[in-house]
Amino acid sequence: MATETVELRALRADEWDAWFDMVDVAFGGVPETPEQRAAWRDVTDFGRMFGAWDGAGWVGTAGAFSFGLTVPGGAEVAAAGVTAVSVLPTHRRRGVLRSMMRHQLDEVRARGEALAVLTASEPAIYGRFGYGPATLEMRLDVDTVRLAAPDLPGMDGVRLRLVDPVAGLPECERVYGRLVPTRPGMLVRRPHWDRAMVVDPPSDRNGAGELQCVLAEVDGEVRGYARYAVKPESNAAGPCGTVVVRDVQALDPVVYAALWRYLFGIDLTSSVSVRSLPADDALPHLVADMRRCGIGLREALFVRPVEVGAALAARTYRAPVDVVLEVSDAFCPWNEGRWRLSGDEKGASCERTTDPAELALSVRELGSAYLGGFTLSALAAAGRVRELRPGALAAVSGAFGSDVAPWLPHGF
Incomplete structure (x- = not known):
């Protein structure tokens, strides 16, 4: 029991829409699109989703995804990816959140997972439950007018090919899978997560066009990819659009540089914006003036042993x-x-x-x-x-x- 009137119970598959409606309300009331909902449902393990029920409906939600997390040394460690933690404003300060976190960590332990991890909309909430910020992500807003594109020997041998983002998923996932053991914090994705990477509802584009995918090949082997969209803009001087980068991955420095050269050179744009790169990413070192990269840092993954x-x-x-x-x-x-x-x-x-x-x-x-x-x-x-x-x-x-x-x- 969470309180005298609120009970914790597992989510049934036929309750998904009502449960997810509550998540939308708790996170500001802006509903996810049908495409987004379908993607989340596809990756959901209903055995790990639950919530707080108060007679007529859900008043709290929580759940977890089953991931493998790369740790220093390259091993994959089973980790619970905590998600959808929310409590309705009507039920705050009644012990609902604490009860859900207690129930969840007991369940994680019973499953034999040594770690629980999460991303936090409000980081101050989770310290009291033992979660500590463990990774940083670098955000860049690059002035591609004043900065020359990356240039490394061998880049001209990299062939770039535009593909449909969905059709390109198998090749992209092969590249991603080879990179997972090389960096702590990366996630071994379970079935259906590849599709979640290319969900692209118009309501989320913020003025940008459709998601694009470019594959980078060397001697017929795909060794990298970039997913991005172009946000058209103009001023009195002419076009000044932004390349909004979602994901860039490569198996070697030359291919990585070639992908960034491509992104820097897209017509009718004057900047590149990327929201998440490793804190030690190579891009600031591939250009002549990293001050023009508009570097910012913030915490991303929280880890709880x-x-x-x-x-x-x-x-x-x-x-x-x-x-x-x-x-x-x-x-x-x-x-x-x-x-x-x-x-x-x-x-x-x-x-x-x-x-x-x-x-x-x-x-x-x-x-x-x-x-x-x-x-x-x-x-x-x-x-x-x-x-x-x-x-x-x-x-x-x-x-x-x-x-x-x-x-x-x-x-x-």
């Missing part, structure tokens, strides 16, 4: 580490206590111990540092990690790092 021992043992470490962590986790008390983490670039173990603690932190800080996107040293500077043995912080913080920045490739 559900089973601390299993989560920390599932990844590798940049340097040898042997440390006792004192973990606090009031919401999932099975994680509370001391854990000895031992590992290196080949593997790790994390077991309970009674040895003296060397670092003290909450599960939220572990989530932030887990993929290597934020350092324990930075969190300590904010007063959120305590060093109990001199020298422990620097060694452990470095070991948690990643050679490439973690990145979430798309929302859910």
Whole structure:
């Protein structure tokens, strides 16, 4: 029971529309298009969706997708992709959200998933449930009039071919699948998620045209792709449209540069806008003046270790580490206590111990540092990690790092 009058129960397939209507209301009242609804329904596991029911209807919703998440070292770890968390304004501050989060994390643990992950419309909500920001995404608004396009040797050997975005899905997914193990934070997509990547309702285009897809081939092999739309604009000087980039992926630097050269050179445009790239993406280094790239950063993926021992043992470490962590986790008390983490670039173990603690932190800080996107040293500077043995912080913080920045490739 969530409250005396509100109960939590699973979503039935025949209740989908009413449940999703409630999500729309809770997130501002603007309904998703039929195309968007169909895409979400196709990827939904009804066994993982539930909500709060108050007699005549839904007053809260929550659910999860089953993903594989790449962690440092390249392993795929089962993770619950938390989604559609909402409570109607009429039922706020009645314990509904807390009850749903309690129910969900218990279910995640019962399924044997060591991690829960989410993207947050309001990040301040989720810290109290143990979720920490773990990745950054880079946003760029590139002045393609003042910046020359990327130019690397070998680019002229890359053949570019426009295809229908739906018809191009198999080739794009093959490229994406090869890249997933190379960067922490990337998601192993389950069935039907490829179609979700090309949903393109006119109501979401904000003045841009239809979604386009270009494939990049070398010696007949597709080695990259870009999905984008063109937003036509003009002023007294003439056309000044924007290339709105949804996704660019490539298997090598030359193909990546060739795709950006193509995007920079689209007729009747003067800028390129992209909302999500890794924080260490190559594009700012492929141009002569990164100030003209209009760089911005924001957090993207939030990570919550559900089973601390299993989560920390599932990844590798940049340097040898042997440390006792004192973990606090009031919401999932099975994680509370001391854990000895031992590992290196080949593997790790994390077991309970009674040895003296060397670092003290909450599960939220572990989530932030887990993929290597934020350092324990930075969190300590904010007063959120305590060093109990001199020298422990620097060694452990470095070991948690990643050679490439973690990145979430798309929302859910």
